[in-house]
Amino acid sequence: MGFFRIRCDNAWAGALVRLWFARKNEIKGYSMSDVLSDAALAQLFLDARSHNAWLPKDVPDTLLTRLFDLLKMAPTSANCSPARFVFVKSPEAKARLKPHLSEGNAEKTMSAPCCVIIGQDLAFYEHLPKLFPHTDSKSWFVGNEQKIRDTAFRNATLQGGYLILAARALGLDCGPMSGFDPSGINAEFFSDTTVEANFLCNLGYGDASGIFERSPRFAFEDAARIL
Numbered sequence: 001m002g003f004f005r006i007r008c009d010n011a012w013a014g015a016l017v018r019l020w021f022a023r024k025n026e027i028k029g030y031s032m033s034d035v036l037s038d039a040a041l042a043q044l045f046l047d048a049r050s051h052n053a054w055l056p057k058d059v060p061d062t063l064l065t066r067l068f069d070l071l072k073m074a075p076t077s078a079n080c081s082p083a084r085f086v087f088v089k090s091p092e093a094k095a096r097l098k099p100h101l102s103e104g105n106a107e108k109t110m111s112a113p114c115c116v117i118i119g120q121d122l123a124f125y126e127h128l129p130k131l132f133p134h135t136d137s138k139s140w141f142v143g144n145e146q147k148i149r150d151t152a153f154r155n156a157t158l159q160g161g162y163l164i165l166a167a168r169a170l171g172l173d174c175g176p177m178s179g180f181d182p183s184g185i186n187a188e189f190f191s192d193t194t195v196e197a198n199f200l201c202n203l204g205y206g207d208a209s210g211i212f213e214r215s216p217r218f219a220f221e222d223a224a225r226i227l
């Protein structure tokens with residue numbers, strides 16, 4: 001009898017929770033399991049391009065804050081969030097950036113409304129007591145140099161990818177770049193810190209006249225398999 005009542009209660013509780021979620025989704029106007037519209041998929045992936053030329057349109061600081069508030073919610077291992085971001089906007093800050101860019105990246109970066117330096121903080125694990133408080137995750141890293149480097153690089157790179165998608169979701173275009181002198185950027189922007197540069201990404205509103213023809217991509221069977 002007791003068992004029957006518990007099963008009954010669980011069934012009722014389950015039904016109520018499902019009802020609550022359905023109602024919540026109805027109020028929000030979407031469900032987490034919805035597939036995005038074709039327009040959204042085009043904006044994020046299918047029509048989005050890496051840009052080389054920029055329209056003279058400002059990217060306001062409030063939009064950069066919004067961009068960060070989106071990307072920070074995407075997952076990292078143990079929520080370690082090692083990426084650090086320097087949004088280079090002012091002419092003075094751009095002048096500090098320019099000498100460390102490869103020749104092909106210099107002019108287009110100077111004309112972009114913003115260039116973000118995505119870096120990784122190698123002392124990210126110091127923040128784990130706050131970011132992952134339910135266990136002593138800091139102790140997984142202390143003294144393990146290789147694990148620190150691997151984790152910082154993997155997760156900051158992911159966060160850089162999240163930045164690109166968040167920027168596109170907010171209507172911005174991106175121009176990611178690895179053509180720069182990392183030691184120069186590190187000395188100029190991260191001296192006396194535990195942060196090092198990962199990659200750069202121009203942000204703004206792209207001028208479509210500056211993009212190359214789309215390069216081919218692998219077919220599923222060339223790059224993936226289902227086991």
Ligand SMILES: Cc1cc2nc3c(=O)[nH]c(=O)nc-3n(C[C@H](O)[C@H](O)[C@H](O)COP(=O)(O)O)c2cc1C
Nearest residue numbers: 048049050051104105176177178179180199214215
């Ligand atoms: C991490 C990364 C580094 C890149 N480095 C450069 C770069 O230094 N200079 C450049 O012109 N493009 C660079 N690109 C742009 C790529 O060449 C471009 O994203 C790729 O060819 C796909 O182009 P599409 O997005 O227009 O299809 C980089 C892209 C990524 C993601």
